[in-house]
Amino acid sequence: METLETLSDALRTAKDIQSIVRTMKTLSAVSIHQYEQAEEALGDYAHTIDLGLTALLQQRRALGMAPPELNGGQSGARALIVIGSDRGLCGQYNEVISRRAIEAMSETDPVLGVLGVRAAARLEAAGHTPDKILGVPGSVDGFDATVQSVIITIDQWQETDRVQRVDLLHNCRKAHNTAQPVMRQVLPIPPEYLARRTGATWPARGLPFFRMDHDALMSWLIRERLFVMLYRALAEALASEHATRLAAMQNAARNLEERQDDLNTAFRQKRQETITRELLDLVAGYETAQSER
Template sequence: METLETLSELLETTGDIQSIVRTMKSLSAVSIRQYEQAEKAIAGYEKTIDLGFSALLQDRRARGLPLPMTIDATSQAEVLIVVGSDRGLCGRYNEIVARFAEENLDDGTAVLAVIGARTAARLEAVGRNPDRLFLQPGSVAGLGSLVQSVIVEIERWTRGPGVGRVRLIYNRREGRSLAVPVERVLLPIPDTYLAGRVAAGWPGPGLPFFRMEPERLLSWLVRQRLFVVLYQALAEAFSSEHATRLAAMQSAERNIRERREDLNAAYRRKRQETITRELLDLVSGFEAVTGSPE
């Protein structure tokens, strides 16, 4: 049976939870904005890398060379990188990306890498143990370091023969959907992109002059494009995660508000019942004391 003390404690606990939910809402809203700004900031550097590819590929065409190979694509083995989350309270975010990754895993997947411990746990639950686990950065400031760590591992995986493709799977927002799983090929760089850079030409009257050996320049440009693509994808993924968490917290806040209203109503009823009972006890006692003897 609920007492005034019990209802009071429940109201206090619900108020504390409501404060936590409001704080998480604020943090998610701020984080979404930060990751969106980070994604926009890298766009300028992306244009620089595109111009670098244009200059190199125009030079190769002038020398009668074909489009370069950015990875040994003769092998059918591949690396699959899945981007998830280390933290919960984000709805079905990890479930969505883990299920999509599971559907895209096959016997040709030589290496499975996962960013986010919760997604890794979901894949382990279905018998897909990650070969490499990366932890999610606590804020947008750690995004660059994470990207560099992933690139170092990609270079190690693809240095020798055996890996002919690197794919990335992550969630991003599309329209009103907060977490839509998408796949992106990191390596080899698509021929459509390379052909597009050749067709784009050079914006100035003449091609720039470069001193670096073409093969070394190509290797550097591939690495920088990997950085840009990974940075953009991770910014999209983490923005999607916080958007999903924000929606979950908004739903939780509505439920908590309704719960507090119910508890307040129950508290008022119980308090009125207690006051009424005490008044009746007083009246009965008074009548018992002042009543005339028979």
């Protein structure tokens, strides 16, 4: 049976939780803006990489050189990199990306790398043990180190496991959907992309001049393009994670408000019952004392 003391404690707890929820909502909103800015800031560099590939491919064509031979990924081992989260309270974020990863691995058994221990635990529980688990950076400052770790891991896979194709799977925000899985092929470069770069219009009167070996320059541009794709994917995934967490906290805030209303109603009723009972006890005591006199 609830008493005034238990109801009062429940109200204080609800207020404390409401304060925590309010703080998490604010942090998520700020983080979303931070990661969106990071993705936009990389746009100019990504455009520079595209221009570099355009210049190189068109220069090769002008010199009568054959297009670069890039493995199409139809043979050899494949790798899948999944971006999840290290922290909870983000709704169905990890469940959504884990289900999509399991679907992607239903026909093949790729080398599996996972960013985020929560997504890794779900995949392992489903029978897909990750070959590599990395942490998710807590802020934009950790992006460079994380991306470099992923690139080093991919290099190791290419040497030891003969990996020829690498796919990247992560959540992103689209319309009202806060966590929608997106899969991209990061290696090798798709032939359609190379064809677009070869046929693109150069923005100046003439192509730039360079002395670097064509193959070495192509390798460097591909590596920088990989860096850009991984960096942007991290920004999109973390923005999606915080958007999902923000939505979860908004639902929690509404539930807490309803809970507080119920507790306040119950507290007022219980207090009125207590006051009425005490008044009745006083009246009964007074009447007893009068009858004795």
